[in-house]
Amino acid sequence: MNLATRFLAVAVLVGAAWWVVASTTRPARMLAPLPGKGDVHLGDEGPACPIRKAFGMKDPPVVRGKSLYALHCAACHGSEGNGRGPAAVFIHPKPRDFTSGQFKVRSTASGTPTDEDLYGVITQGTPGSSMPGFWFLKERDRRDLVAYVKHLSAKEEEGRRVNHFAENPAGSSIAVPAVPEFIPALAAKGAQVYAALDCANCHGPKGLGDGPQSVGMKDAWGGHLKPRGFARDRFIGGDAPEAIYLRIAAGIGGTPMNAYPDSRVSPEDRWALVAHVLSLRQAAKGPGLGQTDDGVGIAAARCGGALPASPGDAAWKSVSQHAVMINPIWRRREPTRYVGVRALHDGKRVAMLLEWVSGDAADAAVLRVQDFGDAAAVQFSLTERPGFIGMGDPFHPVNLWQWRAAHPSGEAREQIAGVYPTKKPDIYPDAGNLYLSAAMAGNPLAMDLESPVQESNAYGFGTLVIQRPGEQDVAGGGDWAGGHWRAIFIRDMAPRSHRDVDLAPGRRVPVAFAVWDGRNGDRNGQKNVSAWHVLELEK
DSSP: OOOOHHHHHHHHEEEEEEEEHHHHHHHOOOOOOOOOOOOOOOOOOOOHHHHHTTTEEEEEHHHHHHHHHHHHHHHOTTSSSSSOOGGGGGOOOOOOOOGGOOOOOOOOSSSSSSSSHHHHHHHHTTTTTOOOOOOHHHHHHHHHHHHHHHHHHHEEEEEEEEEEHSSSSSBBBBOOOOOOOOHHHHHHHHHHHHHHHTTTHHTTEEESSSGGGTTTTTTTSSOOOOOOOOOSSOOOOOOSHHHHHHHHHOOOOOSSOOOOOTTTOOOHHHHHOOOOOHHHHHOOOOOTTSSOOOOEEEEEEOOOOOOSSSOOOGGGGGSOOEEEEEEBBBBOOOOOOEEEEEEEOOOEEEEEEEEEOOOOOGGGGGSSOOOOOOOEEEEESSSSOOOOOOBBBTTTTEEEEESSSSOOOOOHHHHHHHHSTTTOEEEETTTTTTHHHHHTTTTGSSOOOOEEEEEESSSTTTOEOOOOOGOOEEEEEEEEEEEEEEEEEEEESSSSSSSSOOOOOEEEEEEEEEEEEETTBBBTBSSSOOOOOOEEOOO
């Protein structure tokens, strides 16, 4: 090899190395305006080697799926797909163990879901559980994730790796007849089927999930379960009649919910049972719930006049509301099911209003260690494509705005005397906060706050960093009326620093929402969360 050839080879290697380093170390791109309201795709085709991309080469679906899985799924389901990711400790019921070959939602009698079943769960999530939907990823990305989940569904047998999908093919989906008219007579027949199948043994005579077998119920991995309460709980796989029909026919893998095939229950009786279940269901109550959570961007329209300054401002009535589905990280009875979202801006400032059902305004008072308050938060991705929904990750940080019904203040010290009228504080130097255990421990969330809204950043769960007092630039407040909370957030559209999300007109920003319900003991990571959505700021 002559000198020129060697020089060229070294130059190519150096250039390739620089390309790889630059592509992996450059700062994450901030959001730029993206066209097309209906084409909201925040994913890509999966990272690939820059050199392979330069030559037009593409990775196979399993390789692309592995990269996407590491970004969005491994934190819960584990890098090996065994359901033991680092976030699993915060989740109940636990994330699915793909290596077991058991899947909750399927349309088949074989026990193995079809590719379309897996694709549907990845797209829509699993209502009633902590599994969010990933509708924002491109279809190809979601198909790649299906391929990788199937790859993970394997076990070791006699020194060889056996894939469940190869050993037990899915087969065809169960046929779902046309939905009948749900008249009272059909529901009455369904009540007879309910009794004949002894459904009350688990779900209770009135479908409240309180049957005698509900105590001590466990899944296939030993985790504690509670049967669904038909009145308010979300149904695994969705609330549509067709989805309930399939859950009855196919069962729910890894749980005590057995399958009831045609040999045990006819299609006609199955529809009657669906009618009875739906007759026990209570309508979701709350603001704006007539609108569906369809994945379309949440619009922040430009207003001609002044921005609303309070949750009860009459100007909000003319702003369209989007009902965003939220699911419990830790399952509780009657969790919050939706949060209504409205947004406006005047070209300089943006205002967002969140509304959700709350049982009692008393959740605003948090003075005892056994008390937990209501709260809500808005989470923005600081990168062009969002990372892990659970407070981002090191390469996809997030900016958070949190409102709390009860925020630490001097007023709390006055109120606590009424809660503990016989308290006798000792007199010691600097003993002013010693009866507030969280403040005594140095918990930053327990320190005195000037505003009920706090701004922070995170780079993954457990990394919350509250911005310094001089950086807090989100104002807001909340009120409780008619059985629901309303919380408002107001901030300048232009960011003060790289830690603040840029909300310039024309941008489309990944956004997610969370609600804490004090009645259910929600706090910290135990909350109700949405999937990623898109806030569209009108020019």
